Ligand SMILES: NC(=O)C1=CN([C@@H]2O[C@H](COP(=O)(O)OP(=O)(O)OC[C@H]3O[C@@H](n4cnc5c(N)ncnc54)[C@H](O)[C@@H]3O)[C@@H](O)[C@H]2O)[C@@H](O)CC1
């Protein structure tokens with residue numbers, strides 16, 4: 001599990017550790033790790049041109065001490081301060097003693113730029129003096145962010161105004177949520193964690209890794225039959241959108257349930273493509289309701305919600321949901337909105353949801369007493385309380401019509417197979433992202449090809 005911790009938690013752990021260590025020791029650990037990553041990126045340190053963008057806090061201190069280490073190995077290191085009056089004194093002395101220099105402006109050429117403007121002490125978008133330095137980062141230089149890209153909110157991944165776009169981020173002690181969640185995640189590049197010895201409690205956010213997904217996948221045993229493996233019911237499609245039913249069933253058939261039952265007006269289209277499907281009402285272990293329903297189908301949604309089994313609600317099923325009804329359900333509910341649908345559910349604007357995805361997904365889970373999966377460039381899954389799950393496998397190619405229908409079928413199938421709602425949603429998003437990557441491999445994809453690639457994505461996790 002890759003875990004991420006809030007600034008408050010990291011600060012508390014740092015305080016506890018600093019109290020037990022000689023003064024400055026923690027910063028030296030950070031700077032040593034940072035310099036080692038930079039040296040690896042440069043390959044040849046001797047003669048390399050390194051530029052440090054130095055802010056007024058300890059983030060700038062890290063950059064200066066790392067710069068000193070590189071200067072001692074023969075790099076030409078130039079520091080540029082955001083505010084020369086408030087530069088880290090010890091760091092600057094170390095840099096100058098190692099042969100580095102302080103300049104007024106950003107040099108026109110550099111092999112590597114260290115962004116030490118702000119770290120976890122940053123608030124809001126970059127101030128003009130910092131933004132002006134970022135604008136002058138020489139083209140072609142490798143940009144390494146110290147702890148996190150300056151301008152990215154460490155706790156939420158929000159970017160208000162200017163922010164650094166890093167190739168590599170070297171983060172200290174723990175991942176911060178903003179490094180895993182967009183828009184921050186896409187500014188961070190490759191994230192490298194330097195262990196500085198912090199002891200940490202429960203994380204704010206976590207991302208399942210391959211091995212955890214593999215352990216959660218439902219695998220039939222010798223005593224399994226199709227009913228014991230779980231039946232998933234799919235209520236989807238309309239005369240206007242029959243394809244949504246076909247796509248939801250395509251995902252459901254590949255999600256590990258023993259059988260898929262379809263209920264709705266698109267049975268002919270579903271059967272023509274998937275003769276394996278059962279048609280009509282009957283007992284199920286989980287329902288998926290919503291893809292392509294169109295309007296005027298609230299009674300069917302209500303009927304599904306009245307069944308005391310896990311229910312995944314997606315797309316048109318999400319319209320006008322009553323929080324009281326959902327909170328009163330005896331079985332888990334899983335909501336899978338995109339940002340626009342989440343905005344309607346929360347009474348907010350789409351822009352507000354996009355700008356604050358972590359807060360929004362948590363708010364959905366609390367308001368509706370459900371597990372919420374917020375689709376987007378980083379898909380997030382939240383239950384009320386506990387860390388938010390961040391899906392690491394997404395790809396922008398997923399932004400294509402019908403891909404959500406495949407995801408809801410797949411995830412509902414995992415629910416029917418017995419995964420709890422948080423795991424079903426996380427594993428569904430994970431496999432869906434992997435399958436989309438395979439199906440796309442650098443070119444536009446069709447939603448049906450995501451479903452076709454699911455067995456391959458699954459096989460990667462024996
Ligand atoms: N506390 C510790 O023990 C350690 C801290 N470390 C480093 O210290 C950093 C935190 O240091 P600080 O608490 O000094 O805070 P930062 O250096 O992250 O930033 C605080 C400074 O930046 C300015 N600032 C805030 N928001 C800004 C904005 N939007 N635009 C421009 N300037 C802004 C503030 O006025 C303040 O002077 C970490 O991110 C990490 O890099 C590491 O050395 C590891 C150990």
Ligand SMILES: [K+]
Pocket residue numbers: 059115116117118119145146147148149150
């Ligand atoms: K930084």
